[in-house]
Amino acid sequence: MADTIGQVCLPHGGPLRLARFVRRYKRFFIDAEDDGGVFTAHANNTGSMLGLLRPGATVAFSVSDNPKRRFPCTLEMVRLADFRNDFWVGVNTLTPNRLFRLGCAAGAFAELPGYDAIRSEPPFGGGRLDFLLTGPAGRCFVECKNVTMVEDGAAMFPDAATERGCKHLVELTRLAREGLDKAALFFCVQRPDGDCFAPAAVVDPDYAALLAEAVAAGVLVLPYRAEVTEAGIILGKRLPLAPLGNE
Structure with a gap:
């Protein structure tokens, strides 16, 4: 793929099992069917996965x-039909954090120079963020999000209203305004279509408004495409940010 960065590749959590989607229920359970019959799997994505699970x-x-897992299978990808061709969409919500950590170790993010250590789940007033970067550049708090929705040529987040995501934006904005630490948002776009990134204002207008405030306050927004393959997830290039409500 021409727009990948140094081939930073995250392997899947085990060998892949392909099947046909049957249904999703209780948010975390997927029924699927292959030649061995219908089986139940786990899904860690609590979003709607709008337009994917057909x-x-x-x-x-x-x-x-x-051997201790009740359901050994975890949903990783959904094959989406497109008018040009079919492609995989990555839906595992642990992927953004894992790929971001790998990217940092490889020095893949030119926007984040001067950090040589990364710590998971640093606490803040209302809970925890995903990462804290430290180094000669100081400290930078980072939150990671998974993007699986594309509308009108733009990759969009969220695909369902997210109170937790709004709280993260409020905290990142506070950090940026105080000026003692830096704050960043990494959006991992796990599909190949979409030419830019934008908040899904129709889905969650509060999140869209808060993202505009965050950008105005100096929060660094990093939407990166990821190539989703059966061999793993490969970090791609940064997507442009669409004009926000404050621009």
Whole structure:
């Protein structure tokens, strides 16, 4: 892929099992069917996965070898039909954090120079953020989000109203305004279509408004495309940010 960065590649959590989607229920459970019959798998994505989970769609699960797991399969990807060709969409919400950590270790983010250490889940007033970067440049708090929706040529987040996401934006904006630390948002766009990134104002107008405030306050927004393949997830190039409400 021409727009990948130094081939930073995150492997899946185990060998893949391909099947046909049957149904989703209780948010975290997926029924799927392959030649062995219908089986139940786990989904860690609590979003709507709008437009992806259609009956009969091809889905891919990583298979864990942990004998203590009730359901060894975890939903990783959904095959989406497009007027040009089919492509994979990555839906595992742990991928952005894992890919961001790999990217930092590889020095893939030119926008984040001067950091040589990364710590997971630093606390803040209302809970925890995903990462704290430290180094000669000081401190930078980072929150990571998974993007699976594209509308009108733009990759969009969120695909469902997110109170938790709004709280993260409020905290990142506060940090940026105080000026003692830096703050950044990494949006991992796990699909190949979409020419830019924008908040999904129709889905969550509060999140869209807060993102505009965050950008105005100096929060660094990093929407990066990821190439989703059966071999793993490869970090791609940064997408431009569409004009926001404050621009």
